[in-house]
Structures are given as structure tokens and as C-alpha cells.
Amino acid sequence: MTHATGVPVGPSATPETRTAPWSVRLRKTLGPYAFLLPKLLIFAVFMLYPLIRAGLLSFQGGAILSGLRWVGLRNYEKIIHDELFWTALKNTVYYTVLVIPTVLVVGIGLAALLNRPIRLRPLWIVLLIVPNVASTVAASVIWSYLLQTDGGVINRIIGVFGFGPINFLGTPAYVIPVFVALEVWRGAGFYTILFLAAMQSIPKHLYDAASIDGATGFQAFRLVTLPLMRPTILFATVMATIWNLQLFDSPYVMTKGGPGHASTTMVMYIYQQAFRYDSMGLAATMSLVLLAIIMTLAILQLVLFRKEIQF
Amino acid sequence: MAATTPPTVLKRDPKVVRRERMANVATYALLIIACTLTAGPIVFLVATSLKETYTRTVDLSVFLDPTFANYHKIWYEHPFQKWMRNSLIVATAVTFGILILDSLAGYAFARKRFRGKDPLFFLILATLMVPLPVTLLPIFLLANDIGWIDTYRALIFPALAYPVGVFMMRQFISTIPKELEDAARIDGMSDFGIYLRIILPLCVPGLAVLGLYTFTTSWGAFLWPLIVATSDATRTIPPGLATIPGQYNTDWGLATAATVASMIPMLFIFLIFQRYLRQGFAGGRSTKG
Numbered sequence: 001m002t003h004a005t006g007v008p009v010g011p012s013a014t015p016e017t018r019t020a021p022w023s024v025r026l027r028k029t030l031g032p033y034a035f036l037l038p039k040l041l042i043f044a045v046f047m048l049y050p051l052i053r054a055g056l057l058s059f060q061g062g063a064i065l066s067g068l069r070w071v072g073l074r075n076y077e078k079i080i081h082d083e084l085f086w087t088a089l090k091n092t093v094y095y096t097v098l099v100i101p102t103v104l105v106v107g108i109g110l111a112a113l114l115n116r117p118i119r120l121r122p123l124w125i126v127l128l129i130v131p132n133v134a135s136t137v138a139a140s141v142i143w144s145y146l147l148q149t150d151g152g153v154i155n156r157i158i159g160v161f162g163f164g165p166i167n168f169l170g171t172p173a174y175v176i177p178v179f180v181a182l183e184v185w186r187g188a189g190f191y192t193i194l195f196l197a198a199m200q201s202i203p204k205h206l207y208d209a210a211s212i213d214g215a216t217g218f219q220a221f222r223l224v225t226l227p228l229m230r231p232t233i234l235f236a237t238v239m240a241t242i243w244n245l246q247l248f249d250s251p252y253v254m255t256k257g258g259p260g261h262a263s264t265t266m267v268m269y270i271y272q273q274a275f276r277y278d279s280m281g282l283a284a285t286m287s288l289v290l291l292a293i294i295m296t297l298a299i300l301q302l303v304l305f306r307k308e309i310q311f
Numbered sequence: 312m313a314a315t316t317p318p319t320v321l322k323r324d325p326k327v328v329r330r331e332r333m334a335n336v337a338t339y340a341l342l343i344i345a346c347t348l349t350a351g352p353i354v355f356l357v358a359t360s361l362k363e364t365y366t367r368t369v370d371l372s373v374f375l376d377p378t379f380a381n382y383h384k385i386w387y388e389h390p391f392q393k394w395m396r397n398s399l400i401v402a403t404a405v406t407f408g409i410l411i412l413d414s415l416a417g418y419a420f421a422r423k424r425f426r427g428k429d430p431l432f433f434l435i436l437a438t439l440m441v442p443l444p445v446t447l448l449p450i451f452l453l454a455n456d457i458g459w460i461d462t463y464r465a466l467i468f469p470a471l472a473y474p475v476g477v478f479m480m481r482q483f484i485s486t487i488p489k490e491l492e493d494a495a496r497i498d499g500m501s502d503f504g505i506y507l508r509i510i511l512p513l514c515v516p517g518l519a520v521l522g523l524y525t526f527t528t529s530w531g532a533f534l535w536p537l538i539v540a541t542s543d544a545t546r547t548i549p550p551g552l553a554t555i556p557g558q559y560n561t562d563w564g565l566a567t568a569a570t571v572a573s574m575i576p577m578l579f580i581f582l583i584f585q586r587y588l589r590q591g592f593a594g595g596r597s598t599k600g
Contacts, residue, residue: 031502032423036431039416039477046450046472047438053449064455110345113338127346130353133577134570135531137549141570142356144556145563153355185349217334246442249533253553267534270444275538280448287444294440 057284064280075285085286087261088269091176095265096244098180103240104233106184107191112221114192115199125196129189139186140253144169147178169255172262179250179263191236198232199225234305241297245290266290360567381568390543391569394551397540399576401463401547402529405470409525410518412471417480418506422492432481435474443534446472451538461541470529476521483517484510519587526580548573 020028061071079085110128114121134142146153149167159165168174202225210220248267251257257264257272266286274283361377385391419425420432450469459465487510495505511518533549540546552573555566 029425032419032425032428035415035419035423035502035506039412039471042412042468042471043435043438043474046469047441047446047474050446050449050453051438051441053452054445057449057452064452110342113342113345116334116338118335118338118342124342124346127350129349129581131349132527133574133581134353135533135549135552135573135577137531137533137552138570138573141552141556141566142352144561145359145567146352146355153352185352188345189349242440242442246444249549252533252537253556267442267444270448271534271538274444274448274451280452283444284448287442287448290442291440291445294442298440 054284054288057281058288060281060284061279062281063278065278068281071281075281078282079286079289084261084264085269088264088266091262091264092245092247092266095176095179095247096241098177099183099244100237100240102180102184103187103191104236106188107195107236108226108229108233110188110192111195111199112225114196125189125193128192131186132189134186136186136249137253139182140250143178143182143185143250144254170259172259175251175255175259175263178254179247182250183244183247194236195229195232198229202228230305234301238298238301241301242294245294245297356567357571359563360571362564381564382572385565385569385572389565389569390546390551391548391572393543394546394548395572395576397463397466397545398530398547398573401466402526404463404467405529406522406526408467408471409473409476410522413476413480413521414484414511414514414518415506416477417484418510420477420481421484422489432477435477438474439478447535447538454539460539461545463545465539466536466545466547469535470532473525473528476525479521479524480514480517483514487513516587519584523580523584527577530577 057068058075059070059072060068061074062068114124114128118124131139147155147168149155149165149170154168155165166174168178206224206228207220210224215223246267247265248271251263251265251268252271255263257268267290270283270286270290273279273286358374360381361374361379363378363380420428446469454460454465491509491513492505495509500508531549532547533553536545536547537550537553540550543551552569555561555569556563
């Protein structure tokens with residue numbers, strides 16, 4: 001431990017480096033970068049360069065084959081006046097606003113149940129997390145199957161209670177809630193495991209103290225468990241926001257954005273602009289707007305809960 | 312657990328006992344409802360896939376007399392087998408790539424001191440916020456320019472840039488006691504030797520969680536393969552699967568069989584890795600004993 005020698009001589013002048021030959025010193029300086037280099041190379045080519053190129057693309061118009069040309073701010077003007085863009089934004093935000101509280105409440109609730117002294121805990125966990133082995137596309141196929149109007153499992157179940165068959169995927173008011181249900185079904189297990197791990201890392205003596213003070217189980221949950229889980233809840237909220245604002249897979253598979261444009265999401269509209277209408281510039285502009293929205297929300301959440309952040 | 316700790320010397324208030332029993336009944340009731348909702352659809356899915364021809368009425372008696380005709384069909388008369396192979400190749404390559412790159416970078420960020428460390432780490436972490444289409448559109452143009460369309464390379468390399476593993480590995484490696492490294496360094500072990508022989512073995516739970524996460528993500532990736540895998544030669548399962556159900560006249564027997572088949576490798580991966588999950592999620596605290 002060379003740093004414990006007492007005399008503060010600065011980091012570059014420790015006895016070790018002063019006397020070492022230049023080759024050793026070089027290795028000490030470059031060593032860390034050697035560990036970083038592989039990731040940084042990939043990161044530069046497939047993250048930083050595309051980010052810059054996306055910025056440039058947003059000022060370009062034209063098709064890929066005929067060649068891109070500079071159009072100034074025209075893409076930005078276009079999307080401001082594009083009604084469908086605003087519809088897509090509205091649908092995406094509506095979905096996200098529904099899905100995040102639901103998934104948090106369900107996840108924390110199930111974790112609280114599993115954290116009680118129960119039998120067969122591993123079995124319950126497996127049953128809760130089993131939808132997670134389905135990819136979003138697989139889950140979309142499953143739910144297309146369950147939700148068929150004519151003879152689908154769900155329509156047969158509600159038929160027993162005397163409700164007529166509902167065309168879930170063909171009714172504008174129902175499509176977004178269907179995607180919410182799908183995401184909660186597929187994701188609940190993951191959030192549950194995340195919250196359960198956080199709950200189990202809370203020291204037992206805090207609960208003993210609460211119980212000596214006469215707290216009921218529910219009070220202990222509200223006054224001990226929830227406050228100590230705030231960092232995990234913050235993490236889950238930020239990641240869920242970033243993830244869910246990019247909803248694409250289930251609407252693409254189940255409704256292709258329909259009926260009408262009731263389930264066209266931001267990423268779906270970007271995909272269509274880029275690969276159906278060949279408007280890369282316009283698509284890139286929209287994707288940057290989505291980035292701006294995500295960054296604003298993520299930073300807002302991080303600032304609101306600043307004291308929970310610990311690196 | 313908390314309920315068993317109060318001193319049992321005192322006779323317990325029957326009111327409290329009754330309330331606890333009610334709470335237990337409610338717990339199991341809620342768990343049964345939740346698990347029916349999560350696992351129920353999978354039961355119907357499997358049931359339908361085991362029926363010879365899809366009829367509107369699927370009852371669970373099919374489990375008594377299952378037929379694997381649908382599975383036979385998707386495996387031998389359908390490009391599904393190719394998609395499965397492509398998915399396995401791509402997801403395996405991405406997973407190992409990420410584990411290597413991110414554990415190396417995570418080690419540097421956790422243990423080394425170098426110029427620009429904090430800004431660089433912050434930059435990498437900040438790209439977590441970048442939505443997929445922002446980078447995928449330019450990467451598509453790039454892939455188009457260098458002839459990468461419809462190649463494995465195009466499916467693998469962009470996925471290796473994803474930042475979350477660097478963060479996870481840095482967090483995990485920071486919890487490993489430093490004394491072990493110091494001892495090895497005194498014995499003359501090189502930096503890379505320390506990474507390979509000391510850090511990596513102690514990181515297994517963290518690597519398992521990152522590996523599971525990466526494999527799951529890669530296995531389920533849809534948007535990028537949909538764009539860049541233009542033929543069955545490289546098409547992975549998700550974009551393939553998405554072509555099966557049409558609005559009308561869907562062969563649900565086939566669609567459900569393909570869906571179940573797409574989930575089986577994931578199921579195996581989960582079962583293999585699940586014993587590391589708890590350790591990994593606990594952030595390596597267990598290495599401190």
C-alpha cells in the first residue's frame with residue numbers, strides 16, 4: 001500500500017513509479033485503457049457514431065437509393081404538423097402512464113406476499129416468472145390467440161358470465177389496455193424478483209424494532225419496507241419508463257398499429273417512416289424527439305429522487 | 312419470518328393468532344390467483360399446440376391424448392428450424408461477447424485509476440437512455456454501405472455496444488475484497504492474470520445474471536432482426552414467429568407449437584442459471600461472507 005506512507009507527494013510521484021523503468025510506467029498508464037479498448041471500440045462504432053449520424057440525418061431528406069440531401073429544419077417542421085406523429089406520441093404516453101404504476105404495484109404486492117413466511121416459495125416464484133421465458137413476440141402470439149373474438153379463451157370465459165364476445169384488438173378503446181395487460185403478464189415476475197431481492201436485503205432487526213414498538217404488519221410494510229425500497233423502486237421506474245416508451249413488438253405483431261391508428265406507437269411510426277416510406281431523415285428526427293422525451297423524464301425522475309442515488 | 316421472532320414465552324393473544332391465520336389464507340389465495348393468471352395462458356398455449364387440428368374448443372383433456380404433429384410440421388416442413396439455429400448462434404455469440412467486453416471494462420472502471428474515468432463512465436451509462444431506433448437507423452445505413460445486410464455480423468456486433476453490463480460488472484467487482492488482488496500482485500501476478508484468475512472466478516454470480524439478461528434480450532430481440540435479417544438464412548425466431556399469425560385463417564396449432572418451441576431454450580437457460588440469480592441480484596454481497 002504505497003499510498004499509506006504519510007507524505008502527500010501526489011499520485012504521480014509515488015516511489016514506485018518514480019524509480020520504475022519507462023516500460024513499466026507506460027504499462028501502468030496504458031493498462032486500464034487496454035481493458036477498456038474492446039468495449040470502447042464497439043461502443044464508438046455502434047453507439048457514438050450512430051448518435052452523431054442520427055443528429056445529421058435529422059437535417060437530411062430524400063431516400064436511401066436516390067441519395068440523401070440537406071434540407072435544414074424541414075423535418076422538424078414536418079413532424080410538428082404531422083397529426084399522425086402526435087397520435088403516435090399520445091398512444092405511447094397513454095400506454096406508458098398505464099403500464100408503469102400497474103407493474104410497480106403488482107410487482108411490490110407479489111414480492112410482499114412472497115416475503116411472508118410461506119410454504120413452497122420457489123414453486124410460486126417459478127409460476128410467477130414463467131411468462132418471462134416468452135419473448136415479447138411470443139407473448140404477442142399467445143395473446144392474439146387468447147383474445148380471438150370468435151372462440152378465443154378469454155371471450156369464452158367472459159361468455160360464461162353472459163358478456164358478448166368482444167373484439168379486443170379491433171376496438172380502439174381496448175387495444176392499448178391489451179398491450180398493458182400483456183406487458184404486466186410478461187413482466188410481473190421480473191419486477192417481483194427484483195423487489196423481493198430488495199425486501200430480503202432489509203435487515204431483520206428493523207422489523208423486530210417495529211414490532212416491539214407495536215407496529216402491525218401493514219404499518220411495518222409502510223414505514224420500514226417501502227422507504228428502504230425507494231432506490232430499487234426508482235431504478236425500476238426509470239428503466240420501465242425508458243423501456244416502455246419504446247413499445248413496438250406487441251402492436252406490430254397483434255394489430256399493425258390499428259384499428260385505424262389507435263395503437264400506432266412512436267417506434268412503430270418511426271419504423272414505418274424509415275422502412276415503408278423510405279424517409280430516413282424524418283424517421284431519425286422522430287427518434288431524436290423520442291430520445292429527448294426519455295431523457296427529460298429520466299432526468300426528472302433522478303432529480304426528484306436525488307437522495308436515493310448511490311453509485 | 313418476522314412473525315416467528317416475538318418471544319413465545321408469553322401466551323399469544325388469540326385475536327392476533329386469528330388475524331395471522333386470516334393473513335395466511337389471504338396470502339395463499341392471492342398467490343393462487345396470480346399464478347393462475349401468469350401460468351394459465353401457457354397451459355392453454357401448450358394444450359392447443361398438442362391438438363391434431365385446431366378446433367375452436369380447446370379443453371384440457373388434450374393432455375390425455377397429445378399429438379406432436381404440429382411440432383413435427385414446424386420442425387420439418389417450415390423454416391422454423393433455421394430460425395432456431397440462427398437465434399441460438401446470435402444469442403450465444405452476443406452473450407459471450409458481452410460477458411468478455413463488459414467484465415474487462417467493468418474491471419477497469421471498478422479498480423483502475425485513469426484519466427477521464429468518470430466522464431467516460433457517465434457517458435456509457437447515459438446511453439442507456441438512447442431508444443433503439445435512434446442508433447438502428449444509422450447502423451442500418453452503415454450495414455447497407457459495408458454489405459452487412461442479412462449477415463450474422465450485423466445481428467451480433469451492434470448488440471455488443473449495449474452499456475448496461477459495464478455498469479453491472481463494475482458494481483459487482485467493487486464488492487470483491489481488494490486484499491485478494493493485492494496478495495496476488497505481491498506474488499507477481501500481472502493485471503490480466505488477476506482479472507483472469509481472481510476477478511472472473513469470483514464474478515460468476517454477476518456474470519450469470521448478466522449472461523441470463525443478455526441471452527434473454529438477444530433471444531427476444533425483434534426490431535433490429537426485422538430490419539436487417541432479410542432472409543431465412545439469418546432470420547431469428549421473433550421476426551419469424553411474427554409472420555405466422557395473420558388476421559384471418561391462422562393455423563393456431565402451428566402458431567402455438569412454434570411459440571412453445573421458441574420458449575423451450577429460454578426455459579433451459581433459466582433453469583441452468585436460476586441458482587445464481589439470488590446471489591447475483593444481491594450484488595455480490597455473498598462474497599464478503
